[in-house]
Amino acid sequence: MLDPVSRVRRFNRAVTSAVGALDTSFLGRGRPLGAARALNAIGHGRTDVAEIRDYLGLDSGLMSRLLRSLEDEGLVETTAHEDDARRRVATLTRAGRREFAAYEALSNTQAESFLAQHSQREALLAAMDMIASALTRERIALEEMDPRSEQARYCLGEYYAELGRRFKQGFDVSLSRDPDAKDMRRPRGAFIVAMSDTLPIGCVGLKGTDHGYAEIKRLWVAPAARGLRLGRRVMDAAEDAARGLGIELLRLDTNSALPEAGQLYRSTGWSEIPRFNDDPYPDLFFEKRL
Amino acid sequence: MLDPVSRVRRFNRAVTSAVGALDTSFLGRGRPLGAARALNAIGHGRTDVAEIRDYLGLDSGLMSRLLRSLEDEGLVETTAHEDDARRRVATLTRAGRREFAAYEALSNTQAESFLAQHSQREALLAAMDMIASALTRERIALEEMDPRSEQARYCLGEYYAELGRRFKQGFDVSLSRDPDAKDMRRPRGAFIVAMSDTLPIGCVGLKGTDHGYAEIKRLWVAPAARGLRLGRRVMDAAEDAARGLGIELLRLDTNSALPEAGQLYRSTGWSEIPRFNDDPYPDLFFEKRL
DNA sequence: GCATATATCTGACTTTAGTCAGATATATCG
DNA sequence: CGATATATCTGACTAAAGTCAGATATATGC
Numbered sequence: 060m061l062d063p064v065s066r067v068r069r070f071n072r073a074v075t076s077a078v079g080a081l082d083t084s085f086l087g088r089g090r091p092l093g094a095a096r097a098l099n100a101i102g103h104g105r106t107d108v109a110e111i112r113d114y115l116g117l118d119s120g121l122m123s124r125l126l127r128s129l130e131d132e133g134l135v136e137t138t139a140h141e142d143d144a145r146r147r148v149a150t151l152t153r154a155g156r157r158e159f160a161a162y163e164a165l166s167n168t169q170a171e172s173f174l175a176q177h178s179q180r181e182a183l184l185a186a187m188d189m190i191a192s193a194l195t196r197e198r199i200a201l202e203e204m205d206p207r208s209e210q211a212r213y214c215l216g217e218y219y220a221e222l223g224r225r226f227k228q229g230f231d232v233s234l235s236r237d238p239d240a241k242d243m244r245r246p247r248g249a250f251i252v253a254m255s256d257t258l259p260i261g262c263v264g265l266k267g268t269d270h271g272y273a274e275i276k277r278l279w280v281a282p283a284a285r286g287l288r289l290g291r292r293v294m295d296a297a298e299d300a301a302r303g304l305g306i307e308l309l310r311l312d313t314n315s316a317l318p319e320a321g322q323l324y325r326s327t328g329w330s331e332i333p334r335f336n337d338d339p340y341p342d343l344f345f346e347k348r349l
Numbered sequence: 350m351l352d353p354v355s356r357v358r359r360f361n362r363a364v365t366s367a368v369g370a371l372d373t374s375f376l377g378r379g380r381p382l383g384a385a386r387a388l389n390a391i392g393h394g395r396t397d398v399a400e401i402r403d404y405l406g407l408d409s410g411l412m413s414r415l416l417r418s419l420e421d422e423g424l425v426e427t428t429a430h431e432d433d434a435r436r437r438v439a440t441l442t443r444a445g446r447r448e449f450a451a452y453e454a455l456s457n458t459q460a461e462s463f464l465a466q467h468s469q470r471e472a473l474l475a476a477m478d479m480i481a482s483a484l485t486r487e488r489i490a491l492e493e494m495d496p497r498s499e500q501a502r503y504c505l506g507e508y509y510a511e512l513g514r515r516f517k518q519g520f521d522v523s524l525s526r527d528p529d530a531k532d533m534r535r536p537r538g539a540f541i542v543a544m545s546d547t548l549p550i551g552c553v554g555l556k557g558t559d560h561g562y563a564e565i566k567r568l569w570v571a572p573a574a575r576g577l578r579l580g581r582r583v584m585d586a587a588e589d590a591a592r593g594l595g596i597e598l599l600r601l602d603t604n605s606a607l608p609e610a611g612q613l614y615r616s617t618g619w620s621e622i623p624r625f626n627d628d629p630y631p632d633l634f635f636e637k638r639l
Numbered sequence: 640g641c642a643t644a645t646a647t648c649t650g651a652c653t654t655t656a657g658t659c660a661g662a663t664a665t666a667t668c669g
Numbered sequence: 670c671g672a673t674a675t676a677t678c679t680g681a682c683t684a685a686a687g688t689c690a691g692a693t694a695t696a697t698g699c
Contacts, residue, residue: 060503061548063474067460069546070477071371073484074364079406081361091655109676121657123678145665145676170357177483179576184353186476187360193467194363213350256359258351286469381685399646411687413648435646435695 070190084165088158090132093117095162097125098134101149102159107140108147134158188283192255196287199255201296206243206250206264214252214262218279225316226340236338238266238276248273249300253284253293260284263293265300272346273301275311278320290323302349309349312341360480374455378448380422383407385452387415388424391439392449397430398437424448478573482545486577489545491586496533496540496554504542504552508569515606516630526628528556528566538563539590543574543583550574553583555590562636563591565601568610580613592639599639602631 061069085095093115100111112122126149129135134155140146151159177183192199204211222230243250247267252259261284264276275297280289301309310332313320321343325331329345336344351359375385383405390401402412416439419425424445430436441449467473482489494501512520533540537557542549551574554566565587570579591599600622603610611633615621619635626634 060500063464063470064457064460066474066477066481067463068456069548070481071368071456071460072546073481075368075371077484078361078365078368081365093656118657118659119677120659120679127678139665140676143666143676147677166358166361167354170354170361173357173483174353176486177576178578180353183479183483183576184356186479187356189473189476190480191356191360191363193463193473194367196466210350256362258359286467286473288468383686408687408689409647410649410689417648429695430646433646433696437647 081166081169084169085162087165088161093121094125094128097122098129098151098155098159099162101135101151102156102162106148106150108137108149111149129155185283188281192260192281192284192287195255199253199260199284199287199289199292201251201253201293203245203249203300204252206238206240208252210252210254210259211250211262214259214279215277217281218262218277221279221282222340226314227316230340235340236336238264238274242266242268243276246304249297249304250277251293251296251300253280253289255284261289261293263297265297265304265306267304267306272308272310273304273306275309278311285319290320291327294323294327298347298349307349308346310335310344310346312336312338313343313345314341315343371456371459374459375452377455378451383411384415384418387412388419388441388445388449389452391425391441392446392452396438396440398427398439401439419445475573478571482550482571482574482577485545489543489550489574489577489579489582491541491543491583493535493539493590494542496528496530498542500542500544500549501540501552504549504569505567507571508552508567511569511572512630516604517606520630525630526626528554528564532556532558533566536594539587539594540567541583541586541590543570543579545574551579551583553587555587555594555596557594557596562598562600563594563596565599568601575609580610581617584613584617588637588639597639598636600625600634600636602626602628603633603635604631605633 082092085092088095090098096115097111100114105111105114108122108126111117112119115122117125126135126137126147130137132154133152135149136152137147137149140148174180174183206212206215219230219232242248243264243266248265250264251262253261259281261280263278266274266276268274275294278290278294280293298309311324311329312335313324315321324345327347329347332344332346334341334344372382375382378385380388386405387401390404395401395404398412398416401407402409405412407415416425416427416437419439420427422444424442425439426442427437427439430438464470464473496502496505509520509522532538533554533556538555540554541552543551550571551569553568556564556566558564565584568580568584570583588599601614601619602625603614605611614635617637619637622634622636624631624634
């Protein structure tokens with residue numbers, strides 16, 4: 060009935076009016092939207108004035124005045140930055156934290172009531188995740204993290220769960236060659252997480268070995284982020300990290316039940332090699348010379 | 350990692366900035382956003398001034414001034430309404446149509462470039478459809494239509510395709526007891542389509558028979574609209590239509606491969622009865638006394 | 640026909656957002 | 670130290686959006 064472009068535009072119309080409604084609900088607290096947005100940015104931990112200005116896309120004059128009005132209301136205090144007295148740092152006062160909490164409550168209530176009117180919650184949330192990831196595509200940041208960090212462990216948990224669903228025989232980490240966290244940390248290796256806003260949406264591990272090569276492990280992209288060519292991006296980052304560590308040969312193992320992974324490797328310069336380990340799960344092996 | 354409310358809020362943030370970007374693109378044509386929105390509302394067929402005002406949520410003074418500025422630009426003409434000379438009707442001039450087309454082109458380009466950067470187009474579109482339907486939930490309208498109308502035929506096509514996917518043996522309409530369009534039109538029956546904006550997202554047929562009962566046929570809800578309790582709403586509408594036609598007994602057949610349908614019937618006063626036709630597809634039969 | 644209701648318009652006003660050109664204070668580089 | 674760059678602030682301004690109290694014209698019910 061509708062062509063793809065009309066479907067996108069139908070979505071845009073729906074969302075425009077929903078955003079408008081959310082904005083108006085923020086006006087209920089007797090403060091212009093600009094000031095409310097600035098307060099919320101500070102509440103969410105953006106304390107550096109330049110950072111807030113950049114995030115909200117404001118002129119420096121306007122930003123300054125918004126801060127002043129929040130100060131006049133007694134919600135915000137500004138001090139000079141420790142390392143650079145030209146920069147200013149904004150923090151919420153006690154009253155500011157209370158006001159911020161009130162905005163948070165408004166947002167939460169609105170989100171909850173939206174969810175409550177829908178009986179297929181998980182499908183709806185998955186759709187929202189997917190669109191949020193697509194819309195914030197340019198803002199996805201790749202960060203090197205400790206493989207034991209909360210974000211990394213979340214990714215690994217999702218990764219194992221997905222293998223469990225996709226392998227006919229299921230997946231039990233303890234049977235697999237679970238890499239030692241130390242091997243995926245500098246200087247032996249690295250662990251890279253793709254963050255969209257505060258949400259981890261993909262990862263890859265570079266595991267150092269003592270056999271003259273390093274291994275790529277735990278490549279995962281959240282279902283909601285597939286189609287954004289993120290797999291390729293994290294793999295590129297892992298290869299860069301490997302080069303930085305002086306590694307010249309990479310190997311990896313995978314399973315033919317994950318065809319999209321195999322396709323990615325083949326299209327990015329990896330070549331299939333014979334089995335090089337005795338892990339029970341993989342049935343495909345690749346290597347790439349850097 | 351994220352609780353449901355945070356996921357909704359992440360979506361809201363993503364979408365807020367995307368909407369802002371769309372708005373700014375509209376400013377490129379040298380006209381304030383308010384005027385551009387009014388022009389687009391007229392171009393999309395909202396000609397009654399009160400209707401535009403209502404749609405855009407504007408004060409009557411502001412609306413009047415926007416119309417005036419569009420008239421001054423030579424893009425819009427207003428005339429008195431035929432039936433009520435107090436009301437005004439706005440139409441685009443030739444120049445107005447040209448300008449409207451330019452805005453349309455902007456929107457289309459923006460939508461296309463969003464789609465182009467994503468390789469899982471169909472999944473992304475399905476997610477957008479789902480969210481658009483959820484957000485415009487209160488604006489879903491049930492309309493009685495001819496079962497041969499474009500909208501009805503679209504729904505039926507989707508319905509048959511879904512049965513084909515869900516029945517192990519597939520589905521071939523010609524083997525089923527395809528109701529005559531005449532039986533699903535007044536005065537023998539009715540055909541109801543649920544419209545979200547201009548998109549049909551569900552349907553149900555009420556088919557008159559000569560056996561002392563009418564049948565419910567072709568109950569379908571678009572995958573993107575599931576979870577909105579739309580099935581229940583269209584069924585209620587069909588029952589109302591039946592009551593209006595003096596029908597006292599309803600019957601329907603369905604298949605256990607469609608468990609959500611069976612559940613709907615059981616929870617809305619239908620009771621299971623023995624087979625009452627020789628259609629090869631159904632294996633469950635219900636009736637309800639009105 | 641008259642009172643009342645409705646739809647739009649006009650004029651006078653305020654608030655919010657945004658722009659721009661300096662001013663001020665601090666940092667950095669040679 | 671001095672030149673230059675950077676971060677923020679201030680003042681003066683404009684544009685856009687929105688509000689509100691009537692004015693005007695037309696419709697409707699008795």
